[in-house]
Structures are given as C-alpha cells and as structure tokens.
Amino acid sequence: MSADRERGVTARELRRIAAVLARYPQGDAGSLVNALHDVQAEFRYLPEAALCEVADHLGLPRAQVYGVASFYQGFHLEPRGEHTCTVCMGTACHVRGAARLLETIERDAGVGAGGTTPDLKLTVEEVNCVGACAIGPLVIVDGEYHGHMTADRVSRLVAKLLGEGASR
C-alpha cells in the first residue's frame, strides 16, 4: 500500500482525500460514485492515489474502482485546468463556424481539444449541442454560456483565462 501512496501524492493531499472519505462509512461500496464525485470536487480530477484510497476505504478492488471512474464522462483521470473552455460542436454551432472558434482557442492556449495547458490554467473541451442552438456558435467558460461567439472575442476570453495568474 505505502508504495501506492507515494505515487506522486503529498502527505497533505492524502489528508485531503482522507477528509473527504471520512464522510463515508468504511466498506460502504454503494457510495462509490458519490465518493468519486466528492474527491473530484477537491482535486478537479481523480488522481490514481485517490482512486486507490477510495477503493481501500469502501472495500472495493482498485481495478474495479478504476473501471467505474473510466466509464463516466464526468470523471477525469488526468489533471484538469483551473478553468474550462468548452466549444459546442453541435450541428447548429458547427454551421456557424464552431470549428474556427475551436481552432482559435487551441492555437491561443497551445493545447488541443481534450487537453489542459501545462500550467493547469485551462482545459479545452468540445461538446455536441447543449440545447442553446439559437444563440450559437456557443462557447461555455466555467459553466457560463457565451452566445454568438466570434474568433476575436473568444481570443480575448482565452487570454484573460490564461493571464489571470500572471497579473496577480
């Protein structure tokens, strides 16, 4: 076990995981998905060490916990950025130039869709129609919908998201 615990996690992170898991009774396998949600809320993704801790706490095999975590789109197994920029690639947004928006973001941020900038500032994502076709093309930044998006505006948005830390 201790070897697993040393895999890239600090003692402080382990304490954070333990604090989350304290909400669940030991061996309560039925809490798996809830526990994963809570751990992800803490780290924005599910580090391997966290998956192992969750498995051990709930009395489940680690391979099975990994299988569950990898099944749901909502769970992330790779580190995520502080901000998320999601481009709608649905049909309505697509015909209004979503591909161009995505290209712009990818170029500005230096990562492809599905990727995260090395400084963990921004994660770029695609989605296929979120039901707001009327205001397309649509870009969602940290859950906020920005309609009728243009390449210029999205470029400025991304610059702001990437620059935030530097200007602080």
Added chain:
Amino acid sequence: MDVRLTIDGHEAKAPKDMSLLDVVRRVGGEIPALCHHEGIAPIAACRLCLVEVRRPGRGEAVLTTSCDYPVSEGLEVVTASPRIRRHRAMNLQLLLPYAPDAPALHEIAESLGVTAPLFAPVTGAPLPGCILCELCVRVCAALGYHALAAIGRGDHKRVGPPFGRSVATACVGCGACHEVCPTGCIAMEDTATTRRIWGRELELFTCRRCGKPFTTVAHRTVMVARGDIPAESCDLCETCRSRDYARRLAPVR
C-alpha cells in the same frame, strides 16, 4: 427450491433462479454463448444465447438472453426457431469483425449459416481479437487477483491493466484469463523458466519430482498461502500430486 419448466416441449426441473442457459445445457440442449461461465455472474455481453421464453399467464413469447435469465415456475422455453436464429446470426455478424480469426466464432457462424461479417474487420484495436466479453476481467476478479479492468465506454471500451498501465502489476500469471478467453486473444508465452502475460514476466515454478513447470512462483505462493494446495504436496505438479493421492489410497481395498 426446484421449479418446473418446459424446454422445447420437454419438461425439466431446476433450482429456482438458476441461469436458464445453465439449465438448458444441463439437460443437453445447445445454445451458442461466448461470454458465459457457470461459476461467474453473467453480464450478457455477446448476445448470442438468445432464446424465446413465455411466462405463465403472459401471451407473447419474448426474445431474451438466457445466460442472465433466472428460471421460474412454469416457464416455457424455446431454444431454436427462425426468429432466434435470425437474431443470433445478426449478433454474431456484429462480433465477427472484432475477431475474424477466432475458431469459436467460426464454429458458431457455421451452425447459424453466417458466411460474412456485417462490416470490414476492425483494425488497430488495443487488444486485437477481443470481443469485450469481459470473461478475463471477471475470472481474474473471481479468483481474487483483480489484475484487469474493463476500461472506458462505447467504442473506447477495452480490457486490460488498470490505471493506464501497459503491465498488469497485480497479475500472478495463473493463466485463467488466457484459458477462458473465447477468442484466444490473450497472449501467454512460457519459456523454460518464465511466463509472459499482460506485460509481466513471471518466474515459473517447477515440480520437485518430475521437473515440469506447473505454474508461476507468484501463483503458487498465493495458492499455498490460501491453502488451495495441501501443504504436504505444494511442491508437486498436478500429475505428481494425483499420483501421491492415489498411492495413499492404494492400501484401502
């Protein structure tokens, strides 16, 4: 508790809730199945074991997978009909592109009169030949090793070592997954002294008497610790072990 049912018009008895597929097989019936193992909970992945069942008081016979269908009192089962055949054939055609070379699939194809897959063979799969029956994952878990996982979803679904590794670190090399895989796509290579499987290279354990390697050192260690092999014969291969038992029995006549 036993229940009574009819299978293709013949009466049969079986423990309530037993898998219908197992019941049919027990009375000598034949149903194609690629993802089923009697000792392991079914997941109904291959969709080949289709049968028609009618519960008492219900009008229509419904098409259902039999491996995960628990038998109940008064069930009427049909294991072969044009409708069953048609659907089994279609499902097999959907599997064939993933394992175009697997003899088990060809055997079933022949029995169903299937001559061609529905689409071109799949290339570039993470594990060529895998039909995602998950028997390997389930058998490994049932044996308590949990070295494999079913990973992802939809067309990204695959089986293999968890946590994005290329090596199944928890694998002891027992070979059970290789044994149960219906398409034979899990590579296991034994040299004189080592076994390679799932990216692992494990030392083989040789029988103290005949010198034949009979499993890996890691697997034997677990079996001994669990008491799966009687301590007095844990250094012997199965053949030599049986001989020992036979010898011990010999005086009893």
